[in-house]
Amino acid sequence: MHFTADTSMEQLLLRTLAANSLDLIYAKDRNGHFLFANVALAKLFGLNSPQDMLGKSDFDLYPDHLARGYHQDDQQVIDSGEPIADREEQMIDIASGEHRWYSTTKIPLKDVNGAIIGLVGITRDITASRNTKVQTQALNRELKGREALRNKELEQLSATLEKERQLMRTLIDALPDNIYAKDLNSQFLLANHSVADSMGTTSTEILGKDDFDFYPAELAQQYRDDEQKVLTTGKALLEREEPAVDQTTGRTRWLLTSKIPFRNKSGRIVGLVGIGRDISRRRLAELALRRSEERFRSLTELSSDWYWEQDERSTFTDLTDPNGKSGFNRKDILGRSITQLPYCEPLSGCWIELEHTQSEREPFRGFELRCEKPGQKPRFISLSGMPVFDDKQNFCGYRGIGQDITARRESEDRVHFLATHDSLTELPNRFMFHEILDVALKSAQRHNRALAVLFIDLDRFKNINDTLGHDAGDQLLQVIGQRFTQTLRASDVVARLGGDEFVVLLQDIHTEQDARIAAQKLIAAAVNPVIIRDQECRVTASVGICMYPADADDGESLMKNADIAMYLAKEEGKNTYQFYSPNLQARSRERLELENHLRLAVEQDQLFLHYQAKRDLKTGAVAGVEALVRWQHPSLGVVPPNDFIPLAEETGLIVLIGRWVLKTACLQSAHWQQQGLLPVCMSVNLSPRQFYDEYLIEDIRLALQESGLAPANLELEITESMVMQNTDRAIDILRSLKALGVRLAIDDFGVGYSLLAQIKQFPVDTLKVDSSFIRDIPANFEDKAITQAIIAMGKTLSLTVIAEGVETLEQESFLREHNCDQSQGYFFSRPIAAEGLEALLRDNSTAK
Ligand SMILES: Nc1nc2c(ncn2[C@@H]2O[C@@H]3COP(=O)(O)O[C@H]4[C@@H](O)[C@H](n5cnc6c(=O)[nH]c(N)nc65)O[C@@H]4COP(=O)(O)O[C@H]3[C@H]2O)c(=O)[nH]1
Numbered sequence: 001m002h003f004t005a006d007t008s009m010e011q012l013l014l015r016t017l018a019a020n021s022l023d024l025i026y027a028k029d030r031n032g033h034f035l036f037a038n039v040a041l042a043k044l045f046g047l048n049s050p051q052d053m054l055g056k057s058d059f060d061l062y063p064d065h066l067a068r069g070y071h072q073d074d075q076q077v078i079d080s081g082e083p084i085a086d087r088e089e090q091m092i093d094i095a096s097g098e099h100r101w102y103s104t105t106k107i108p109l110k111d112v113n114g115a116i117i118g119l120v121g122i123t124r125d126i127t128a129s130r131n132t133k134v135q136t137q138a139l140n141r142e143l144k145g146r147e148a149l150r151n152k153e154l155e156q157l158s159a160t161l162e163k164e165r166q167l168m169r170t171l172i173d174a175l176p177d178n179i180y181a182k183d184l185n186s187q188f189l190l191a192n193h194s195v196a197d198s199m200g201t202t203s204t205e206i207l208g209k210d211d212f213d214f215y216p217a218e219l220a221q222q223y224r225d226d227e228q229k230v231l232t233t234g235k236a237l238l239e240r241e242e243p244a245v246d247q248t249t250g251r252t253r254w255l256l257t258s259k260i261p262f263r264n265k266s267g268r269i270v271g272l273v274g275i276g277r278d279i280s281r282r283r284l285a286e287l288a289l290r291r292s293e294e295r296f297r298s299l300t301e302l303s304s305d306w307y308w309e310q311d312e313r314s315t316f317t318d319l320t321d322p323n324g325k326s327g328f329n330r331k332d333i334l335g336r337s338i339t340q341l342p343y344c345e346p347l348s349g350c351w352i353e354l355e356h357t358q359s360e361r362e363p364f365r366g367f368e369l370r371c372e373k374p375g376q377k378p379r380f381i382s383l384s385g386m387p388v389f390d391d392k393q394n395f396c397g398y399r400g401i402g403q404d405i406t407a408r409r410e411s412e413d414r415v416h417f418l419a420t421h422d423s424l425t426e427l428p429n430r431f432m433f434h435e436i437l438d439v440a441l442k443s444a445q446r447h448n449r450a451l452a453v454l455f456i457d458l459d460r461f462k463n464i465n466d467t468l469g470h471d472a473g474d475q476l477l478q479v480i481g482q483r484f485t486q487t488l489r490a491s492d493v494v495a496r497l498g499g500d501e502f503v504v505l506l507q508d509i510h511t512e513q514d515a516r517i518a519a520q521k522l523i524a525a526a527v528n529p530v531i532i533r534d535q536e537c538r539v540t541a542s543v544g545i546c547m548y549p550a551d552a553d554d555g556e557s558l559m560k561n562a563d564i565a566m567y568l569a570k571e572e573g574k575n576t577y578q579f580y581s582p583n584l585q586a587r588s589r590e591r592l593e594l595e596n597h598l599r600l601a602v603e604q605d606q607l608f609l610h611y612q613a614k615r616d617l618k619t620g621a622v623a624g625v626e627a628l629v630r631w632q633h634p635s636l637g638v639v640p641p642n643d644f645i646p647l648a649e650e651t652g653l654i655v656l657i658g659r660w661v662l663k664t665a666c667l668q669s670a671h672w673q674q675q676g677l678l679p680v681c682m683s684v685n686l687s688p689r690q691f692y693d694e695y696l697i698e699d700i701r702l703a704l705q706e707s708g709l710a711p712a713n714l715e716l717e718i719t720e721s722m723v724m725q726n727t728d729r730a731i732d733i734l735r736s737l738k739a740l741g742v743r744l745a746i747d748d749f750g751v752g753y754s755l756l757a758q759i760k761q762f763p764v765d766t767l768k769v770d771s772s773f774i775r776d777i778p779a780n781f782e783d784k785a786i787t788q789a790i791i792a793m794g795k796t797l798s799l800t801v802i803a804e805g806v807e808t809l810e811q812e813s814f815l816r817e818h819n820c821d822q823s824q825g826y827f828f829s830r831p832i833a834a835e836g837l838e839a840l841l842r843d844n845s846t847a848k
Pocket residue numbers: 612627628629630640641642645658661684685686687747748804805806807824825826827831
């Protein structure tokens with residue numbers, strides 16, 4: 001079927017549209033022959049008019065393979081009655097030969113009955129849009145691909161970020177430091193476990209809160225102020241040490257805190273990051289260290305110690321000496337070793353020993369040095385040091401302390417001095433003397449030289465000690481000790497053995513004569529008076545000499561033999577010297593035996609009394625009786641008092657003997673009275689020791705009490721010398737005795753040359769003229785004059801005067817003539833036993 005010219009308006013419009021359409025518009029019959037084609041289609045085939053298309057099929061226009069395809073599509077539309085819409089397909093532009101894309105819609109062409117008579121097709125050149133579409137699709141595809149990629153990347157990134165976030169979180173939570181972030185209001189944006197734990201909360205709960213929610217206000221305010229400063233100034237706060245209170249334990253911890261501002265992209269500060277490291281331990285350690293250092297410093301300041309350090313060459317590198325006790329300036333010692341210390345020398349050991357110790361890197365303790373700077377007192381220091389090693393055990397040097405031990409050393413020297421010297425005289429003591437003697441003996445042996453030991457005992461020293469008191473005695477010993485030392489040569493040694501005993505070592509001597517001269521000098525030195533408390537005190541010295549090697553060849557024997565010789569000198573009358581000789585030893589032994597026997601004598605009642613009567617020169621009657629002690633020695637027979645009283649006095653046994661005499665004499669006198677005899681005064685001798693014995697008064701009181709004797713019938717005889725030494729003390733004792741009611745007599749008067757004025761002070765009743773003045777009467781004019789004077793003096797003082805040792809009628813006549821009150825002596829009566837005297841007393845009683 002063809003379209004005709006008389007189609008309606010509508011057809012016209014369609015034709016116009018179709019003719020002008022750029023799309024290819026066509027209609028085909030059921031066989032595929034074109035019923036209609038518009039201009040655009042005709043142009044496609046290079047035909048001038050669409051009319052040229054009519055009746056043709058695609059096989060006429062297209063290559064077969066294309067035509068077949070189109071034909072199939074056509075048939076499909078015709079057969080199925082279903083249109084093909086917008087089928088895109090590529091077609092060749094026949095005119096240009098180029099491939100172009102078309103979108104084809106084929107719709108079944110129906111007649112008025114609805115029967116399909118062909119098809120209508122519209123094909124639009126969509127090459128451009130297709131290309132655009134393809135491009136767009138490609139672009140989209142690419143975009144999609146990219147998006148997918150990006151999404152993948154984003155996913156990966158986010159996974160990575162999450163991982164990192166987790167990692168970071170784990171990390172910051174695992175860190176022991178406080179890590180947190182805060183916003184501009186100091187509110188927490190982030191906080192790790194450490195922060196949360198210290199605040200007693202959780203990392204989540206903390207968010208949005210600030211320090212005021214957890215800390216005391218003052219502390220929180222301090223934090224806030226710091227943070228605001230960081231946030232406003234933009235300056236980080238770095239490593240500030242600050243306290244923090246642990247909210248769980250309440251414990252104050254110390255944190256080393258840094259707060260750093262952080263900014264957004266535009267550089268504006270939006271918050272801060274904080275890191276706080278717990279430095280409590282470090283601080284405690286520092287505190288402990290500081291305290292330890294302070295302690296060390298204050299102890300160093302307090303102590304007399306100083307502290308030093310040395311390098312590996314053992315030279316000083318440091319000196320801590322806050323009190324300047326070392327006596328060294330730093331510059332004096334830095335760079336020097338101990339052996340190079342100025343003005344110092346070793347005391348203990350020697351430099352080599354110390355150097356060896358230090359080279360062996362061994363510790364040393366108490367290495368003592370003597371330091372003596374010119375013109376200064378020597379100082380003593382002690383150094384102790386320990387080697388110092390580093391972690392790898394490499395030797396780094398020494399460190400140690402120093403101590404000024406001058407005081408200790410001086411006191412040690414003092415102790416040594418005291419141990420070896422007599423504290424009173426400061427002379428060497430017995431111990432020291434033995435040491436010196438041993439050394440001297442060895443030297444004498446080696447050099448074949450002689451030496452001498454002189455034993456000195458002061459005569460009458462005990463008397464002075466007893467009468468003047470111990471202080472005076474001590475003073476005397478000091479003076480005599482000094483004199484002895486000054487008298488001898490520097491090489492000689494004077495020592496004090498104790499009491500009044502001195503010993504001298506003469507070293508450089510050749511003969512006995514040298515020792516003799518020394519002994520004479522010593523005796524002369526002792527004899528010079530010593531003024532003590534304004535009183536002249538005199539002692540003499542008895543010296544015993546023992547020579548090495550002649551008399552002994554060891555120290556002990558030398559001392560012993562010199563002692564024996566000294567006793568001989570005493571026996572020889574004192575104030576003299578005596579050389580040792582072997583027979584002296586026998587005498588000394590005898591003396592020792594006597595002493596032992598005397599002791600036994602007291603215990604075994606070997607002592608007894610003789611009594612000597614005194615005559616009243618006016619009446620001729622017995623005026624009194626003197627008790628005189630005797631010793632009935634088991635083998636020697638009766639020993640006279642002059643043979644044992646001095647020994648008893650020396651050994652102190654006299655006190656016991658005297659007590660016994662007192663008691664016995666009082667009992668005897670009382671006994672005579674009980675026998676009906678007239679009471680006579682009983683005289684008893686007191687020895688110096690006894691006189692000054694602290695129990696004397698008590699002894700007398702007891703003797704009187706036990707015997708019942710009236711005190712007035714007891715007279716105590718004391719010698720002139722006993723009271724003249726320490727008159728004050730003697731007067732005191734005499735007064736105490738007088739207070740007992742007893743009589744007192746001065747015996748042996750005249751030999752001591754006492755002055756009348758002195759005698760006046762003593763509360764005595766009787767003066768006994770010494771027998772030495774009587775002995776040569778009437779021949780000796782002088783003795784007569786002295787006796788006369790003594791009697792006169794006694795009478796002036798209203799004292800009873802009695803003469804001793806009256807042996808002849810002439811003597812007694814002389815005494816009576818010169819108003820002497822009484823006489824005592826062999827002329828009237830010898831000392832006799834109690835029984836004999838009892839008879840005399842009886843006669844005396846009957847005569848009255
Ligand atoms: N040649 C001579 N001698 C005469 C004569 N008349 C008396 N005698 C002796 O002279 C001494 C007198 O005693 P004395 O001067 O106190 O001297 C006493 C006295 O100092 C002391 N003595 C005696 N008995 C004691 C005593 O009990 N205690 C103390 N402490 N000393 C005593 O011993 C010294 C000597 O005593 P005796 O040997 O008993 O010696 C006695 C006596 O026997 C005489 O006419 N011619």
